[in-house]
Amino acid sequence: xxxxxxxxxxxxxxxxxxxxxxxxxxxxxxxxxxxxxxxxxxxxxxxxxxxxxxxxxxxxxxxxxxxxxxxxxxxxxxxxxxxxxxxxxxxxxxxxxxxxxxxxxxxxxxxxxxxxxxxxxxxxxxxxxxxxxxxxxxxxxxxxxxxxxxxxxxxxxxxxxxxxxxxxxxxxxxxxxxxxxxxxxxxxxx
Amino acid sequence: xxxxxxxxxxxxxxxxxxxxxxxxxxxxxxxxxxxxxxxxxxxxxxxxxxxxxxxxxxxxxxxxxxxxxxxxxxxxxxxxxxxxxxxxxxxxxxxxxxxxxxxxxxxxxxxxxxxxxxxxxxxxxxxxxxxxxxxxxxxxxxxxxxxxxxxxxxxxxxxxxxxxxxxxxxxxxxxxxxxxxxxxxxxxxx
Numbered sequence: 001x002x003x004x005x006x007x008x009x010x011x012x013x014x015x016x017x018x019x020x021x022x023x024x025x026x027x028x029x030x031x032x033x034x035x036x037x038x039x040x041x042x043x044x045x046x047x048x049x050x051x052x053x054x055x056x057x058x059x060x061x062x063x064x065x066x067x068x069x070x071x072x073x074x075x076x077x078x079x080x081x082x083x084x085x086x087x088x089x090x091x092x093x094x095x096x097x098x099x100x101x102x103x104x105x106x107x108x109x110x111x112x113x114x115x116x117x118x119x120x121x122x123x124x125x126x127x128x129x130x131x132x133x134x135x136x137x138x139x140x141x142x143x144x145x146x147x148x149x150x151x152x153x154x155x156x157x158x159x160x161x162x163x164x165x166x167x168x169x170x171x172x173x174x175x176x177x178x179x180x181x182x183x184x185x186x187x188x189x190x
Numbered sequence: 191x192x193x194x195x196x197x198x199x200x201x202x203x204x205x206x207x208x209x210x211x212x213x214x215x216x217x218x219x220x221x222x223x224x225x226x227x228x229x230x231x232x233x234x235x236x237x238x239x240x241x242x243x244x245x246x247x248x249x250x251x252x253x254x255x256x257x258x259x260x261x262x263x264x265x266x267x268x269x270x271x272x273x274x275x276x277x278x279x280x281x282x283x284x285x286x287x288x289x290x291x292x293x294x295x296x297x298x299x300x301x302x303x304x305x306x307x308x309x310x311x312x313x314x315x316x317x318x319x320x321x322x323x324x325x326x327x328x329x330x331x332x333x334x335x336x337x338x339x340x341x342x343x344x345x346x347x348x349x350x351x352x353x354x355x356x357x358x359x360x361x362x363x364x365x366x367x368x369x370x371x372x373x374x375x376x377x378x379x380x
Contacts (some may be wrong), residue, residue, distance in 0.1 A: 029303040030266040032259045059248035063266065066253045069222045076220040076253065113219040 001041050001175040004153065005189050007034060008176055014183040018156070026153060027060035027125050035067040038175055042123065042151045043071035045173045049148040051121045053077055053114075055140070057107050057132050064153060065123040072121070077114065079107040079136060092142040094135035099128065107135050116144035127152040127174060130161025137168055149173060157190050191231050191365040194343065195379050197224060198366055204373040208346070216343060217250035217315050225257040228365055232313065232341045233261035235363045239338040241311045243267055243304075245330070247297050247322050254343060255313040262311070267304065269297040269326060282332040284325035289318065297325050306334035317342040317364060320351025327358055339363065347380050
């Protein structure tokens with residue numbers, strides 16, 4: 001998606017060879033107009049899949065998922081990361097390793113809101129090693145729901161997340177795929 | 191806002207005398223159509239305030255803030271709760287006590303995205319003791335930005351959050367104000 005790529009080139013900041021900061025428009029300050037264009041594009045890519053619900057994980061996936069859900073006319077469900085007194089004990093959960101934070105965490109979804117009849121689109125801001133998406137696919141499978149696809153804003157194409165998800169038989173679409181990046185030479189999209 | 195009150199009566203679940211679970215439509219599974227109606231109402235209430243940015247805190251405020259932002263045509267900025275390698279070190283921060291989790295946590299906003307010229311609408315899902323909102327007001331004040339108002343989905347009117355915020359000279363609007371609730375007798379709105 002050209003608009004997102006141009007915005008990454010304009011406002012993204014690279015740190016070293018693997019960290020891309022997009023906190024100006026995507027995951028801290030949020031450009032809602034951009035998210036609407038991204039939501040339309042996700043809808044174009046997945047509109048034939050009869051999606052019944054969009055699943056994401058807190059916190060930075062929520063904004064993209066909610067704006068996109070307006071085009072699909074479906075609810076959003078976001079997995080919670082932290083143990084919370086206010087979440088039902090009756091949950092599906094999956095353990096996810098965060099390379100950013102260098103630790104495991106649990107993601108959890110109440111069993112009430114994920115049904116065998118659900119056809120799920122997973123949406124997240126980044127895809128790198130795919131751990132969060134694989135955890136969400138695991139949760140769909142526990143519920144007997146169909147994980148139809150994974151829609152990603154920015155994919156680090158040089159990492160293996162896409163391969164691991166596609167091996168599960170789940171379609172992956174990313175709006176911007178980075179082939180390589182470096183703070184000196186910049187970003188190359190595929 | 192009648193639509194929200196009716197939805198709380200239909201799908202909210204009370205636990206004891208102080209916990210209201212709205213995870214079916216507001217802070218776990220999210221009804222985007224409802225959020226759009228809430229966004230329109232926030233816009234009606236704050237449209238004359240020349241809002242330049244909506245500020246919220248992760249995670250459950252993000253959805254409401256982003257949908258509402260479409261009516262104001264402004265960006266969203268969400269304060270982060272956890273220390274994150276990907277957040278700039280150059281931040282405004284405020285300490286917030288969570289009664290739900292019974293501990294202090296820090297909320298942080300990058301200095302780059304909050305300016306003295308900003309007129310801020312703070313949006314969150316719940317108002318009870320007002321700690322999160324007061325932390326966000328504190329962050330606005332650190333930046334020299336104007337905290338114009340606080341827009342809340344559900345206020346526990348029997349707690350003192352509103353009073354503490356209004357003492358700061360900041361307008362509070364809540365779409366549903368609960369006067370009392372109890373799992374046996376139900377919810378009374380003001």
